[in-house]
Amino acid sequence: MSDAPFRNPGWAGNTGEFDLSEDDVRGATYAGERPAEGRHPSTSASYPFMLVERDPYAPLFEGPHRERYEKIRSRYPTAMAALLPALNLAQELRGHISPETMDEVASLLGLSSAYVRGVATFYTMYNKRPVGRFLIQVCTNISCNICGADEVLAAFLEHTRTELGDTSDDGNFTVVEAECLAACGFPTCVQINERYFEDVSVGDVPDILERLTDELAAD
């Protein structure tokens, strides 16, 4: 709620009265850039897989990405266990998981296409169809809901001029409802691709969208 007397420093870029920068909160400088081939095998399966940059026809598991996949595979006793990390990698490159992508992942791991389809459709974070450059996921679960999440969701839909789940005409935004994002003390929490935006009120929505549009222009 915009008139809340107290805001946690979660809303990155607006840490209010707290002595923390956006980077302090996000930890981006500490985490640093990560190479495409993965650094240490222990962490190779932990790359963000919802990014602005994507190509639905990008080759999978080639070059540095093949190297990263091999590192991931080395950490599990079975090939099947590498399925989720492999799908994550595929979505990181292509932006969504099409039936063709599922087939490719299946043949890489020696699994049947039907099996991979069964698993991929179980998990909500796999986009089964293309989404906007920014996938805006607004938490409307209880803690955010009692603090006005429905209004925040409505504001995102209004300002992006989209219907729930549809992509804006410029291909930039898709707004969906999300279940609890585990940031309940920072209502409303909104996940936009790999980033959390917290303490979001209706009044913040145009600023956030402007920031995202500026980021696209800067690229």
Place this chain on the structure above:
Amino acid sequence: MAYPYRHEKETRILSECFGDPSARTVAGWKKHGGYKGIARALEIGRDATIEEVKASGLRGRGGAGFPTGLKWSFMPKNTGRPHYLLCNADESEPGTFKDREIIRWTPHQLIEGCLVGCYAIGAAHCYIYLRGEFFETTQILARALEEAYAEGLVGKDIMGSGVDIDITLHVGAGAYICGEETGLMNSLEGRRGEPRIKPPFPAAVGAFGMPTTINNVETLAATPHIARHGGEWYRQWGTDKSPGTKLFCVSGHVNKPGNYEFPLGFPMMELIEDVCGGMRDGKALKAVIPGGSSVPIMSAEDCRTCTLCYEGVEAAGSMLGCASVIVMDENTDIVKQVRRMAYFYTHESCGQCTPCREGTAWATRILRRIEDGLGTEDDLDTLIQISEQMTGTTICVLSDSLAMPIISSIEKFREDYLALIRRGERVGAA
């Protein structure tokens, strides 16, 4: 102003470095006594480490509150087979936001906890199962883990002890049910995250068919402190049945929501009125959900004398769960919020068991009907009946988790339901 999760009454064991970015590095964490817990564990040996954790009385912080030392002692010895430790970082219980704070501010606290856990149960490999949404948090943990490997704190021959412990980050892809321990194992193995029937219990047949222990982030984060200072030290806080400190995640209509660390047994009203600065806009308290959305709702009256420990919340008619205190003021539409929770469980039901798959979906529809002014009093009986059939009849407790808020809300806030029903009748909607 300092980080908001700070109140002079707090006992900050796990949360000491929240809001301090310098504690993210190995060097920074060592300044706060980091990696002394695993060092002492390696010195006193496996069995003694389990004994210390048993003596501490630490109970699992993921919701069930099972004694951690006892859980560790279930692991078989000298099997000649690999053992696994799984760290449950799939935090997704509505109202809960403590694990994310632990990981993003003190990643080494978790890594050290995983080392202590692995060492105690004889596991050479720990998988940290992170929920997919935690991209930023995961990047911090990944950096910290790479640092720990580079410093010889993780990997072969850790700290020159001859013990090998690997840690691997495994990222999920959005499914609440993967926070259930057997659902998590299935998901780790590359399957749909459907819970398994128990027995066999994970300590016998767990991940990849091997003996496995699954612990919550907060549980593991507490173990280095216990290993370092001893079980008795930990018992100086909390109650006899609920020793130690706990992070309380307070959200909703309070002035200062956040994570606050207190000894278990802290009075609920003091937490809301003093620590969290009271209710927003001076409104009256209506209801509290004390342990994440899966536990019975408490009325304001129930909260008056409630103390926040496992037995204290139970005595007040609910459960401590993961101590996620959701505070609701007098203007809250209870029926709408219960419907929202019901929708959540419908969305997250894995669909294996009929009472859950059907029960969650039908309960949501009936609640929606009441919310829209189209309900009747009979609907309340139907909801109770459905809820009773959803309790204790399924593989995991997801379906029980919805039954509890439905039954308790009808019991305690029947007037709210009836008001909607009557209003509907008045305007002729029904």
